[in-house]
Amino acid sequence: MASKLDPPTQASMAKALNVSQQVVSYQQKHTLKKKCHKKPKCHHLNERSVQIRGQRSWPLYKLLRKDRWRKFITSDEAWTYLSDTNAKSKVQYLSCDQNSRDLIPSTTVPHPKGVMVWMGISANGVTKPRFVQPGAKINSEYNIQKILKTFLKDD
Numbered sequence: 001m002a003s004k005l006d007p008p009t010q011a012s013m014a015k016a017l018n019v020s021q022q023v024v025s026y027q028q029k030h031t032l033k034k035k036c037h038k039k040p041k042c043h044h045l046n047e048r049s050v051q052i053r054g055q056r057s058w059p060l061y062k063l064l065r066k067d068r069w070r071k072f073i074t075s076d077e078a079w080t081y082l083s084d085t086n087a088k089s090k091v092q093y094l095s096c097d098q099n100s101r102d103l104i105p106s107t108t109v110p111h112p113k114g115v116m117v118w119m120g121i122s123a124n125g126v127t128k129p130r131f132v133q134p135g136a137k138i139n140s141e142y143n144i145q146k147i148l149k150t151f152l153k154d155d
Helices: 009-018 021-031 047-065 141-154
Strands: 073-081 116-123
Touching: 009 021
Parallel strands: none
Antiparallel strands: 073 116
16 A cells, blocks of 8 residues: 555554554554655646636747747745844754753744845846835735836836
């Protein structure tokens, strides 16, 4: 069961074999010498989605061909928080002789100070950061008036 391309979960194997999940886990680890890893998430496309993407890809190709892709810019805004994390990671590793009680809790700041920054990237490089005004409602009007127009004028 564990050697299949799309193996069942340990709980499913345990149920099918009428044993506990711990037995399945132990056998996989010690007898089969296999580690259980979570699969990375990916987006599943059904046939309809594949057809729609195929129909949309040709007009996009025609729009971007002959070096016209160099005239496009991709942009986004994101929050940047100013709280000090002391470069601590949120991940911890315990050795076999340690218990989960030995975990050090991760602390967070309840209301961190931060700023929203807009940036873009194109074939010509990265734009200068544009700081969004605190409390501003980000919508298409704000993007056009305060960010894109200043970007086009200055850059």
